Amino acid sequence: GAVVSQHPSWVICKSGTSVKIExxxxxxxxxxxxxxxxxPKQSLMLMATSNEGSKATYEQGVEKDKFLINHASLTLxxxxxxxxxxxxSSFYICSARGVRESSPQHFGxxxxxxxx
Amino acid sequence: xxxxDQPTEMTATEGAIVQINCTYQTSGFNGLFWYQQHAGEAxxxxxxxxxxxxxxxxRFSSFLSRSKGYSYLLLKELQMKDSASYLCAGMDxxxxxxxxxxxxxxxxx
Numbered sequence: 001g002a003v004v005s006q007h008p009s010w011v012i013c014k015s016g017t018s019v020k021i022e023x024x025x026x027x028x029x030x031x032x033x034x035x036x037x038x039x040p041k042q043s044l045m046l047m048a049t050s051n052e053g054s055k056a057t058y059e060q061g062v063e064k065d066k067f068l069i070n071h072a073s074l075t076l077x078x079x080x081x082x083x084x085x086x087x088x089s090s091f092y093i094c095s096a097r098g099v100r101e102s103s104p105q106h107f108g109x110x111x112x113x114x115x116x
Numbered sequence: 117x118x119x120x121d122q123p124t125e126m127t128a129t130e131g132a133i134v135q136i137n138c139t140y141q142t143s144g145f146n147g148l149f150w151y152q153q154h155a156g157e158a159x160x161x162x163x164x165x166x167x168x169x170x171x172x173x174x175r176f177s178s179f180l181s182r183s184k185g186y187s188y189l190l191l192k193e194l195q196m197k198d199s200a201s202y203l204c205a206g207m208d209x210x211x212x213x214x215x216x217x218x219x220x221x222x223x224x225x
Contacts, residue, residue: 043203102146107160
């Protein structure tokens with residue numbers, strides 16, 4: 001149980017392109033989903049928290065107009081990196097949490113984004 | 117402030133036992149989580165402790181002492197596939213996870 005699917009796994013694209021990443025909870029309802037970024041050999045960095053049907057809460061220093069988050073249903077959240085540049089290249093990971101707030105977060109497999 | 121401390125790196129031998137310690141300071145407390153992360157992969161959930169004591173799950177056990185702000189993850193009968201980073205995360209009063217930087221565990225034959 002508690003499977004989270006993240007798609008795509010890898011993206012390589014040109015600078016200026018917008019990239020959309022999907023995160024789905026396959027066998028449970030995710031009231032809250034989280035988006036993280038991780039650089040090589042560094043710890044997870046929370047970018048934003050999204051709750052179904054409401055606006056995402058962004059961490060300090062994360063541009064909300066750059067990283068658009070939509071959480072339209074209890075099983076799907078999307079992150080769109082708008083007008084991506086090489087400095088946006090990173091490993092993006094989503095996680096989903098069930099209805100109970102103390103539930104563990106379950107992670108998708110991550111998306112490796114490379115902007116040329 | 118809120119903080120999670122865990123060692124940066126540990127080395128152990130295949131078949132042995134290793135204990136990874138974690139101390140935490142959070143605003144309120146709603147539990148302590150351990151995750152495993154292999155290089156280049158996303159974290160996977162290992163354990164959750166909210167009450168004092170030891171929780172055993174196969175070769176892995178996790179311990180919590182709320183009065184000391186301390187937890188450890190115990191791995192027994194180490195296998196080469198246990199080489200990974202182990203992330204400690206404390207949950208604060210707002211149910212937000214405060215993540216440690218992770219402990220890289222190296223298993224030698």
